[in-house]
Amino acid sequence: MxxxxxxxxxxxxxxxxxxxxxxxxxxxxxxxxxxxxxxxxxxxxxxxxxxxxxxxxxxxxxxxxxxxxxxxxxxxxxxxxxxxxxxxxxxxxxxxxxxxxxxxxxxxxxxxxxxxxxxxxxxxxxxxxxxxxxxxxxxxxxxxxxxxxxxxxxxxxxxxxxxxxxxxxxxxxxxxxxxxxxxxxxxxxxxxxxxxxxxxxxxxxxxxxxxxxxxxxxxxxxxxxxxxxxxxxxxxxxxxxxxxxxxxxxxxxxxxxxxxxxxxxxxxxxxxxxxxxxxxxxxxxxxxxxxxxxxxxxxxxxxxxxxxxxxxxxxxxxxxxxxxxxIDDMLIIRGVNVFPSEIERCILQIEEIMPHYQIHLSKKGVMDQATLHVEVNETFFNTLLEKNLEHPNAVKIARKIESALKTQALVSMEVCLEGPSSIPRSEGKAKRIVDNRKTLV
Incomplete structure (x- = not known):
């Protein structure tokens, strides 16, 4: 052979x-x-x-x-x-x-x-x-x-x-x-x-x-x-x-x-x-x-x-x-360790969501804060009145994702829904983390 x-x-x-x-x-x-x-x-x-x-x-x-x-x-x-x-x-x-x-x-x-x-x-x-x-x-x-x-x-x-x-x-x-x-x-x-x-x-x-x-x-x-x-x-x-x-x-x-x-x-x-x-x-x-x-x-x-x-x-x-x-991608969110792949696993179980997401890190006082930005698919987006992502049906999906993160990844994180094709696509390695924190002097 x-x-x-x-x-x-x-x-x-x-x-x-x-x-x-x-x-x-x-x-x-x-x-x-x-x-x-x-x-x-x-x-x-x-x-x-x-x-x-x-x-x-x-x-x-x-x-x-x-x-x-x-x-x-x-x-x-x-x-x-x-x-x-x-x-x-x-x-x-x-x-x-x-x-x-x-x-x-x-x-x-x-x-x-x-x-x-x-x-x-x-x-x-x-x-x-x-x-x-x-x-x-x-x-x-x-x-x-x-x-x-x-x-x-x-x-x-x-x-x-x-x-x-x-x-x-x-x-x-x-x-x-x-x-x-x-x-x-x-x-x-x-x-x-x-x-x-x-x-x-x-x-x-x-x-x-x-x-x-x-x-x-x-x-x-x-x-x-x-x-x-x-x-x-x-x-x-x-x-x-x-x-x-x-x-x-x-x-x-x-x-x-x-x-x-x-x-x-x-x-x-x-x-x-x-x-x-x-x-x-x-x-x-x-x-x-x-x-x-x-x-x-x-x-x-x-x-x-x-x-x-x-x-x-x-x-x-x-x-x-x-x-x-x-190890260097691991996030500590309100004392809980979580990897982006664990977050991906949770969101891809939601049928209204596309497999594109980014985690935005920011500072709130001296505390780190994370917001999950995820895309809805076009089918769901088109059902929303005036394609409004603040529509109650969209808010319901955001809460559903937050609940999945809480129960499966044990992390509490605000979820922000985005329209189709709004998150940048990758031509190589995907950029999952957007770090907006400013170094404290």
């Missing part, structure tokens, strides 16, 4: 041995070649020879995003720069990006991982794949591109934006697979409806969606809009890019981690101690095969849980839940 389907046949009884061998090699390599890690090991009073059991891993230092920024651009690289064939960076909009480097072998491994992921999602050799992830320093576009070609798909490198042109290419090229952020693929479908086109009449059968947290309710909305299956792909630039984990088409109930390339932990972000399988915490990854920029115990900031055992699809890799949210 081809390498992209190695997941199907890998002898899991040997996985731990393979992980251990690759882990020891990674630890020795960073200690010998990356000054940051050598110093961090010394500060933790540990040497590579001290790592003798799996339990010893918790003695290793954590790596965080600020460490990459502080060592910008090349000081975290473990190979000579002339052996690097590509640089990528984080998609952050402020300050220095977090730079990640790849050797030729890293690119080959990454392409294999993405090919494996596409295969897991239902893609096959010869399929036409429409890639609407952004190209450039962001790892999504080129990551999916090379994996698609590695699998043998006909790859359409559309990138993000120019939505009507995307629709034309979908109609003309007839792809079977589409890749992009869930918010942008939703945007494509809604634009088709506005153009008088039926998204369910396209050739699309599978979607590989990621780069932002999204709820099961959003999945249902997208699947019904296009009449296709939507699977979640996970990754982040600092660890590799997309392809670290992937949902299978058979179950869609968690993402299979590429155990042969990554060692995964989940920790309590406050105590930094490991949490039991099945319990939410912060994902931590150690790379096992990366050459240019190997990474030790990288704190991702993503909240999820792990499970182990055989999946209904037959695979036996470690599975991670879909990401609940990011």
């Amino acid at each position: 081809s390498v992209f389907a190695a997941e199907e046949v890998f002898n899991q009884s040997n996985m731990k041995d393979l992980q251990w061998k690759r882990l020891k090699g990674t630890i020795e390599r960073v200690y010998a070649n990356v000054p940051f890690y050598k110093e961090a090991f010394k500060e933790h009073h540990i040497h590579p020879n001290d790592i003798q059991t799996w339990d010893d891993i918790k003695r290793l230092p954590f790596t965080q995003k600020n460490h990459l920024r502080e060592n910008y651009p090349y000081n975290m690289i473990a190979t000579p720069v002339e052996e690097v064939v590509r640089l990528h960076g984080s998609s952050g909009t402020s300050g220095k990006p977090t730079v990640v480097a790849y050797t030729k072998n890293d690119i080959v491994n990454w392409a294999d991982l993405i090919a494996r992921a596409i295969y897991m999602a239902g893609g096959r050799k010869g399929d036409i794949l429409h890639n609407a992830y952004g190209y450039g320093l962001f790892t999504g576009g080129l990551g999916l591109h090379h994996g698609s070609e590695r699998l043998g798909c006909v790859t359409v490198p559309v990138s993000g934006g120019n939505t009507e042109r995307q629709i034309t290419l979908i109609q003309d090229f007839k792809p079977r697979v589409i890749c992009g952020t869930p918010s942008y693929i939703l945007n494509i479908g809604e634009t088709m409806l506005k153009m008088g086109l039926d998204p369910t009449a396209t050739s699309l059968k599978y979607a590989i969606l990621g780069a932002e947290p999204w709820s099961e309710e959003m999945r249902t909305t997208i699947e019904q809009l296009f009449d296709m299956k939507a699977m979640d792909i996970y990754g982040l630039s600092e660890v590799m890019g997309p392809g670290v984990a992937m949902e299978c088409e058979e179950c869609q109930d968690g993402l299979h981690i590429a155990d042969d390339h990554f060692y995964t932990e989940v920790i309590n972000p406050d105590t930094l101690e490991a949490v039991p399988d099945g319990e939410d915490g912060e994902l931590v990854f150690t790379s096992l095969t990366k050459e240019a920029l190997p990474i030790i115990r990288y704190r991702t900031g993503d909240i999820a849980s792990l499970t182990r055992g055989k999946c209904k699809c037959g695979r036996t890799t470690t599975k991670m839940s879909r990401v609940k949210g990011r």
